[in-house]
Amino acid sequence: xxxxxxxxxxxxxxxxxxxxxxxxxxxxxxxxxxxxxxxxxxxxxxxxxxxxxxxxxxxxxxxxxxxxxxxxxxxxxxxxxxxxxxxxxxxxxxxxxxxxxxxxxxxxxxxxxxxxxxxxxxxxxxxxxxxxxxxxxxxxxxxxxxxxxxxxxxxxxxxxxxxxxxxxxxxxxxxxxxxxxxxxxxxxxxxxxxxxxxxxxxxx
Numbered sequence: 001x002x003x004x005x006x007x008x009x010x011x012x013x014x015x016x017x018x019x020x021x022x023x024x025x026x027x028x029x030x031x032x033x034x035x036x037x038x039x040x041x042x043x044x045x046x047x048x049x050x051x052x053x054x055x056x057x058x059x060x061x062x063x064x065x066x067x068x069x070x071x072x073x074x075x076x077x078x079x080x081x082x083x084x085x086x087x088x089x090x091x092x093x094x095x096x097x098x099x100x101x102x103x104x105x106x107x108x109x110x111x112x113x114x115x116x117x118x119x120x121x122x123x124x125x126x127x128x129x130x131x132x133x134x135x136x137x138x139x140x141x142x143x144x145x146x147x148x149x150x151x152x153x154x155x156x157x158x159x160x161x162x163x164x165x166x167x168x169x170x171x172x173x174x175x176x177x178x179x180x181x182x183x184x185x186x187x188x189x190x191x192x193x194x195x196x197x198x199x200x201x202x203x204x
Contacts, residue, residue: 024067028075030164030196032059036083036099041186042174050089052186054099057083059192063107067200070113077105077125081170081190101172101188103129103146111154121166123150131175131188140177140184147171152194162198167191 036054043050059082065075082100105127112120129146133139152166171189178184 025201026065026067026073026075026198027201028061028063028065028077028196028198030061030063030079030194032061032079032081032168032192032194033057034059034081034083034190034192036188036190039099039186039188041184043185044183051087052085052099053087054083055086057081057190061196065107065109071111073109073111075107075109077103077107077127079103079105081192083190098134099131099186099188100134101129101131101146101170103127103170105146105148107148107150109150117156119154119156119162121150121152121154121164124148125150129172129188131172133175133177133184133186140179142175142177144173144175146173150194154198160200162200164194164196164198166194166196168194 034057036057039052039054041050041052059080061077061079063075063077065073067073080100080102082098085097085099088097105125107123107125109121109123125148127146128143130141130143132141148168148170150166150168152164154162154164156162169189169191172187174185174187176183176185
């Protein structure tokens with residue numbers, strides 16, 4: 001009898017644990033409109049910095065996360081952003097090139113739950129990014145630290161799905177790349193308008 005009760009208790013516990021984990025998992029997919037603006041570019045043996053002015057760019061991201069409570073969640077995210085160069089030192093003619101970043105981030109979110117389907121959220125993230133400078137004066141990459149802050153609104157479409165519209169600021173430490181004759185150093189920070197979908201592997 002004791003063995004039967006113990007077996008039933010273990011089975012019940014495992015079932016509850018699995019259900020909680022399954023119910024709390026989420027998958028997110030986002031697209032970004034990316035505004036990078038101006039960045040300083042330092043070049044060895046050049047007395048003054050160059051200034052890179054970027055066009056609006058785009059980005060995509062996907063994440064898998066876990067809802068610890070109704071308010072708090074965390075996720076692992078991979079994202080990609082790219083901006084074409086618009087001007088170099090104010091000159092638009094013969095200016096080619098682009099800068100991109102592939103980022104691997106760990107993010108945390110706090111949601112302000114209420115009795116309506118529109119849920120405000122804030123969040124932050126920390127990770128690393130592979131920044132690539134392509135055809136500005138080189139085609140090289142560097143892995144640097146990255147961080148971001150997020151805020152926006154999540155609309156609950158159903159028990160399984162939500163849509164979100166938000167803002168996030170993404171920034172990195174300076175990427176440093178070597179060419180055959182010099183070293184180039186520049187940052188990659190941008191403002192992002194985010195539109196995304198969240199799918200929950202369980203109830204909201």
